[in-house]
Each structure stands twice: as structure tokens, then as C-alpha cells.
Amino acid sequence: MGKPHIIAIPCPAQGHVIPLMEVAQCLAENGIKVTFVNTDFNHERIEKALQQKGNINELIHLTSIPDGLEPWEDRNDLGKLTETILKVMPEKLESLIEQINRTENDEIVCILTDYYMGWALEMAEKFGVKRAAFLPTSVALSALTMNASKLVDDGILDNNGTPLKKQAIHLTPNMPEMNPVHFTWACISDFETQKIIFQSILQNNKSLKLADYLICNSNYELEPEAFAMVPNCIPIGPLLATNRLGKTSGHFWPEDTSCLTWLDQHPPHSVIYVAFGSFTVFNHTQFQELALGLESTNRPFLWVVRQDLIEETDESYSYPKGFEERVKNHGKMVSWAPQQNVLSHSSVALFISHCGWNSIIEGISNGVSFLCWPYFADQFLNQSYICDEWKVGLRLRKDDDSGIIRHGEINDKVEYLLADRSYTERAMNFQKNIMDSVRGGCSNKNLNKFVEWIKKN
Structure with a gap:
């Protein structure tokens, strides 16, 4: 048969x-x-x-x-x-x-x-x-x-x-x-x-x-x-x-695996990983503020910059003047990353995320804390889980007048999260418990039952 x-x-x-x-x-x-x-x-x-x-x-x-x-x-x-x-x-x-x-x-x-x-x-x-x-x-x-x-x-x-x-x-x-x-x-x-x-x-x-x-x-x-x-x-x-x-499959864009070698060159718990999924779009001003915010931390960062991350406008798609030269020794930009491999890398300390469910699962399964930047759909609900229920991350606040998240806000929240180890400790506690369920625990048993159900005549 x-x-x-x-x-x-x-x-x-x-x-x-x-x-x-x-x-x-x-x-x-x-x-x-x-x-x-x-x-x-x-x-x-x-x-x-x-x-x-x-x-x-x-x-x-x-x-x-x-x-x-x-x-x-x-x-x-x-x-x-x-x-x-x-x-x-x-x-x-x-x-x-x-x-x-x-x-x-x-x-x-x-x-x-x-x-x-x-x-x-x-x-x-x-x-x-x-x-x-x-x-x-x-x-x-x-x-x-x-x-x-x-x-x-x-x-x-x-x-x-x-x-x-x-x-x-x-x-x-x-x-x-x-x-x-x-x-x-x-x-x-x-x-x-x-x-x-x-x-x-x-x-x-x-x-x-x-x-x-x-x-x-x-x-x-x-x-x-x-x-x-x-x-x-x-x-x-x-x-x-x-x-x-x-390995993962089903990506819409080729993954740039050079970032894994780049991560190898950094000490544990030092890199800020920045990625906003496949759908988020920024206007020119917000894109520039994000770039300046990452630069102002003066910390190593890996930033996924999709080709279509910025709105199509009359303004040219560009980083702030001189940005790439200034960050060349501690910043790396890629068009798409092998995210699960990135988040499981020991050098990653923090995930600035749009709060898509996959990203949340991948981050918390690797004991990583979050700065939340939801865009639409379920991402606001997921942000509530991260900040209010699990307490493994913080919200980024928009400027009241412009609706823009300013570079100073990004820098301040990065510094706060990296100084307060309690967020990462809670994330690591979740990591242990949920990964145990995959490695022989409840989730593993549930998957086996599902397989048996399919196979049963």
C-alpha cells in the first residue's frame, strides 16, 4: 500500500x-x-x-x-x-x-x-x-x-x-x-x-x-x-x-546567508535584529528615522531592508546622507534573512519586530526580547501578548504630532531593554517551556496523533 x-x-x-x-x-x-x-x-x-x-x-x-x-x-x-x-x-x-x-x-x-x-x-x-x-x-x-x-x-x-x-x-x-x-x-x-x-x-x-x-x-x-x-x-x-x-522553505525572496557569517563576528547578546516581515511599508520620513535610531544606539545591528519596504513616492529611496559609510563597521543591511537561524544565533540580543505571529514564535522560542512596531492585522493583538501578558518586550511610541516613531524613542527603548535583563530572562523561561513541548512533550504528542489520524483508514 x-x-x-x-x-x-x-x-x-x-x-x-x-x-x-x-x-x-x-x-x-x-x-x-x-x-x-x-x-x-x-x-x-x-x-x-x-x-x-x-x-x-x-x-x-x-x-x-x-x-x-x-x-x-x-x-x-x-x-x-x-x-x-x-x-x-x-x-x-x-x-x-x-x-x-x-x-x-x-x-x-x-x-x-x-x-x-x-x-x-x-x-x-x-x-x-x-x-x-x-x-x-x-x-x-x-x-x-x-x-x-x-x-x-x-x-x-x-x-x-x-x-x-x-x-x-x-x-x-x-x-x-x-x-x-x-x-x-x-x-x-x-x-x-x-x-x-x-x-x-x-x-x-x-x-x-x-x-x-x-x-x-x-x-x-x-x-x-x-x-x-x-x-x-x-x-x-x-x-x-x-x-x-x-531548514525553512516557502520564502518569497532568496535569503542572504552572509549575515550569519557576520553574526559570528559579534559577541553574545550584542546585536539588534530588525525585520518587519513581508508586508510592512514605511514612508520616507519613518524609514530615515529608523535608520538614524539604529545608528544612534552605536550598537551592532542587522537590518532586513526589503526592496519594497518604503512607499513608492516621488522621493528617492535612500538612507540618510552618509549613513552607510558611518555604520559600515557595525551595521549590516540585507534584503531578506534566514530569520530562524538569525534569531537562534547567540549574538542576537533584541528583535525590533512588526509582531507577526511567525516572528513572535521564532523570537520567543529563542529567548529573545522584543521592541514592538506593529503595522496592521493581528500584529497589535500580538503586541499585547508580548508587552502585557508575557512581559518580554516594550512598545515603541509614536510622536503625538507627526505619528512618526522618532530616532530618540528607538535609541531610548533599545537602551532600556538591554539594561534590564528581566525581559530576556522571562523570554528564556518561555523558551525552555515551549521547546520542551516540541521535544517529546505535548506539542510533539499532538503532532504524532495528527499523523496517525491521517494514516488511519
């Missing part, structure tokens, strides 16, 4: 592709064949980035289907992308499964979909195969989206998801604070996009009821109250390929 064959389909965003790819690798290591389905657009980017890394795993086959947009259209237009995904991808996924079932010796036995692509569970039901969902974000965000209709009934939101109250709420007394203005859909400035996203969340909640199994990249140690609200969510995290499998 052949190996069980599953479909894995992520939401088409960098922060969703990488953790599901790590789940796929875990499954492949346990004898499960995986067809990993990206959008055509992202598949091409990943293939280019993978050229330097070779094969991921002989049991993982990368393929793709259209997302409904033309190659030149803007994937950051989340409303349009959401609409075209729902119109185009279900039919294309159905065709792909039919093709695999016709041509392979082993038919698809399970669809493992991103939590936010619940429509794929409907496709699994149609084919009569097992239905599993993977949550790549915090369980707290799942609790929030699950309760979207209740928030409307309680008068906190209107029917389009617009906040009617601006004071912070707690879903339960011990859950992290959530400001409705920062809800995932509400911090999108375009109202039409907000409506589309909010309605898709309501529809997704219905689709998720079809899931037989729900796994997540989290840990009971990190979110006990959230798990109490979503009791069917099973943690298998932290999903860190550097711990379980040795």
Missing part, C-alpha cells in the same frame, strides 16, 4: 506559507505524501527563491493554481484578492484533485487547509476525504474572528465590521486586551476592502465547522485562556524548522 497522499493549501501570504510548509515537512518526515498548492504567482516566487536550496523533501510536491488576478495586478489589494480567490480557486482545486486521483496510484485522502481558506474544507467534503485546518496565527485571533457575529450583536461592531466603540475589550477577563480599531479587518483604511474581508470572515466561520481536525502553531504555555475559548484547537507549535528539520 502506498503512502497516504494529502493536499496542503495555504493562504497566499508569506506568513501563512512558511508555517504550513513546516507542517508539510513534518508530515513528509513521517511518511505522508504532500501536494503543496500555492497560487501561481507565489509558486513562481518560491521556485526562484528555492534555487539556492535544492529539494525540500522527496515527499513534498510543489504545484499551483490561479488566484484569479493577472500577473501584473496588485496582490496587496486584499479585497480584490479575497474576491477572486473565492471565485476562482475552488474550481481550480477541484480540477487538481480530480487530476491527481486519475493519474496517481494513491488518491488524495485529506485536505489540510489554512484556517482562513475554509472553503477548501467544503471541497474536502465534496470528495469525501478527511478535513483538517491549520491555524498559522495566534489562537486569540481565532477566538476573535469566531466571535465576529457576537461582536455585532453586542454593539461593538456594525454589520460591516466597523468599530462602534473605541475602548479596548477583553473576550474573557484574562485574554489580552484588544482595541476594535485594530481588529484585523478594521485597520484596513479602505472601507470597501474592510467590508469584503469582514464578510469573508463570517463565511469562513461557517466553513470551519466542517473541519474534523484543527491544529495550530501555538502552545498552551503561551495562550492558556485562548485555548479555553477554542478547545478544539490542538497545538503542535512552535513550528521551527531549525529545531525539527534543519
